[in-house]
Amino acid sequence: MIKITDEEGKVEYQRDAANYKGMADEVFMPESIVEIGPLVKELYSTNTPFTISAARTGLTGGGVPLSGVLISTERLNKIISIDVANKTALLEPGVRLQTFHDELKAHNLMYPSNPTETWSTIGGNVANNASGAKTFKYGPTRSFVNYLEIILPDGDELHLKRGECIANGNDAEVHTINGNVIKFRIPNIRIPKSSKNAAGYFLRPDMDLIDLFIGSEGTLGIVKKVGLDLLYQVEEVLSAIVFFDDYNNLLNFAEYLRNDNPRQLRPRLIEYFDHNSLRLLSEHHRDLPTDAMGAVWVEFETNSIMLEHDTLALYELTLEHTDLVDMTWVAMNDRERDKITKFRHDLPLAVNELLTKYGQQKIYTDTAVHAASFRSYYNEMYSQLNSMGLDYVVFGHLGDCHLHANLFVKSEEDKVKADKFYHDMMKLAIELDGTISAEHGIGKIKRPYMKYMFKVDEIKGMLEVKKTFDPKNLLGLDTLFFNGEF
Numbered sequence: 001m002i003k004i005t006d007e008e009g010k011v012e013y014q015r016d017a018a019n020y021k022g023m024a025d026e027v028f029m030p031e032s033i034v035e036i037g038p039l040v041k042e043l044y045s046t047n048t049p050f051t052i053s054a055a056r057t058g059l060t061g062g063g064v065p066l067s068g069v070l071i072s073t074e075r076l077n078k079i080i081s082i083d084v085a086n087k088t089a090l091l092e093p094g095v096r097l098q099t100f101h102d103e104l105k106a107h108n109l110m111y112p113s114n115p116t117e118t119w120s121t122i123g124g125n126v127a128n129n130a131s132g133a134k135t136f137k138y139g140p141t142r143s144f145v146n147y148l149e150i151i152l153p154d155g156d157e158l159h160l161k162r163g164e165c166i167a168n169g170n171d172a173e174v175h176t177i178n179g180n181v182i183k184f185r186i187p188n189i190r191i192p193k194s195s196k197n198a199a200g201y202f203l204r205p206d207m208d209l210i211d212l213f214i215g216s217e218g219t220l221g222i223v224k225k226v227g228l229d230l231l232y233q234v235e236e237v238l239s240a241i242v243f244f245d246d247y248n249n250l251l252n253f254a255e256y257l258r259n260d261n262p263r264q265l266r267p268r269l270i271e272y273f274d275h276n277s278l279r280l281l282s283e284h285h286r287d288l289p290t291d292a293m294g295a296v297w298v299e300f301e302t303n304s305i306m307l308e309h310d311t312l313a314l315y316e317l318t319l320e321h322t323d324l325v326d327m328t329w330v331a332m333n334d335r336e337r338d339k340i341t342k343f344r345h346d347l348p349l350a351v352n353e354l355l356t357k358y359g360q361q362k363i364y365t366d367t368a369v370h371a372a373s374f375r376s377y378y379n380e381m382y383s384q385l386n387s388m389g390l391d392y393v394v395f396g397h398l399g400d401c402h403l404h405a406n407l408f409v410k411s412e413e414d415k416v417k418a419d420k421f422y423h424d425m426m427k428l429a430i431e432l433d434g435t436i437s438a439e440h441g442i443g444k445i446k447r448p449y450m451k452y453m454f455k456v457d458e459i460k461g462m463l464e465v466k467k468t469f470d471p472k473n474l475l476g477l478d479t480l481f482f483n484g485e486f
């Protein structure tokens with residue numbers, strides 16, 4: 001077990017990718033998963049608060065402690081097994097997504113749940129129910145988790161296999177490996193109509209109780225092992241970036257693809273870049289069309305027989321929606337596909353780099369709404385953005401009606417405007433039956449907005465669940481709830 005106590009050594013562990021800052025008395029870095037249990041028991045017996053941290057790519061402060069001890073999982077990074085025949089894998093929590101993707105490729109397998117930040121860990125992804133571009137087709141991390149080993153705040157453990165521990169209506173019961181029975185009531189809480197949601201605990205009658213721990217943001221237990229379902233790699237992928245000179249046409253193009261369509265084009269991802277995103281990216285990618293107002297990245301899973309047909313169908317659709325059809329980037333091989341993927345991945349990194357350079361905390365939306373309400377949301381968002389006079393960049397998961405509007409704040413006056421925009425967009429998303437967080441979670445930064453989305457009784461219900469598993473309120477202190485309250 002590595003232990004860091006000096007101030008300089010702790011600095012990196014006291015902030016996340018949103019530049020949210022906190023403090024830890026000590027940082028513990030177990031070098032084997034068997035070291036976590038005894039450490040947690042010791043912390044529990046001494047009433048010491050502790051927070052779990054992994055790759056620290058989180059954007060809500062969930063992995064940043066404000067006091068107590070930090071446990072980093074970064075050295076717990078073994079891929080325990082890959083069962084090629086059954087398409088499953090068992091992993092330690094600190095396995096980086098990129099390492100896992102690379103390993104799977106060698107077995108002709110894939111794990112499609114892919115947050116843009118592939119430096120993140122599988123434990124962090126489970127804790128946040130992370131999602132990414134391909135969530136449009138495949139759903140978030142939750143869709144692939146078949147098994148979890150969870151260390152509870154008192155050091156006891158749960159081993160949960162999907163399908164084996166189902167709630168009876170609102171009555172739930174789990175059995176620990178030490179033979180303890182934990183019973184609790186599942187509160188009825190609002191479920192948004194957006195296709196993605198990462199706000200609050202996953203709670204609903206008759207649920208599979210493994211799902212409670214997925215997306216619980218390191219507040220109910222520590223993910224010790226993760227079992228995942230996998231898929232075979234697809235034979236061919238048609239990947240393209242289509243540029244538009246008109247936002248309305250861009251939205252029509254995306255809407256066509258989001259729905260069943262006569263051309264039978266069914267993308268696995270539909271990603272959005274606004275004009276400012278393209279301007280920011282043009283610093284790194286010189287070959288961008290200068291007259292584009294926005295762009296959409298689409299990918300289709302196909303095969304050698306259908307590839308030509310699908311390419312032609314996409315060309316025809318593009319021709320109907322943009323005058324910039326000749327500018328379209330189409331990836332014909334792995335290298336070109338990687339270039340497009342990198343283009344998308346470079347964007348949040350470029351935004352975060354700018355914020356870090358100016359020492360600013362990230363102010364951005366993670367809201368999502370249902371497809372039927374998306375245009376209202378989109379129009380109001382741009383109406384406010386264009387009247388505020390702030391620099392901004394909007395990009396994100398257009399397939400899931402989930403865009404990140406990032407604001408650049410240079411003065412106190414800007415901050416007031418940005419905060420108002422942030423509040424207004426949260427309120428609007430809720431009014432439209434959407435969510436305040438579609439993928440990054442609540443953490444500490446968005447905690448005050450839980451009350452926007454949930455009724456007091458619903459939050460109290462979640463807090464009761466938290467107290468059942470963590471009666472001393474030691475784990476992930478101040479994430480989701482404030483000092484054990486709300």
Ligand SMILES: Cc1cc2nc3c(=O)[nH]c(=O)nc-3n(C[C@H](O)[C@H](O)[C@H](O)COP(=O)(O)OP(=O)(O)OC[C@H]3O[C@@H](n4cnc5c(N)ncnc54)[C@H](O)[C@@H]3O)c2cc1C
Pocket residue numbers: 016017051052053054055056057058059061062063064073093114115116117119120121122123124125126127128129130131132133217218219221222223224348349352439440476479
């Ligand atoms: C450039 C960039 C792009 C991003 N794009 C996306 C995206 O497309 N989709 C998306 O969903 N997110 C995205 N994120 C956010 C982030 O990558 C995810 O939230 C990711 O899941 C965090 O993983 P991590 O390993 O970095 O965890 P950390 O940031 O270290 O921790 C995040 C949370 O998980 C908890 N946690 C971590 N490990 C464990 C464990 N073993 N047991 C219990 N709790 C644990 C922590 O306590 C904390 O609450 C992006 C971030 C960046 C910087």
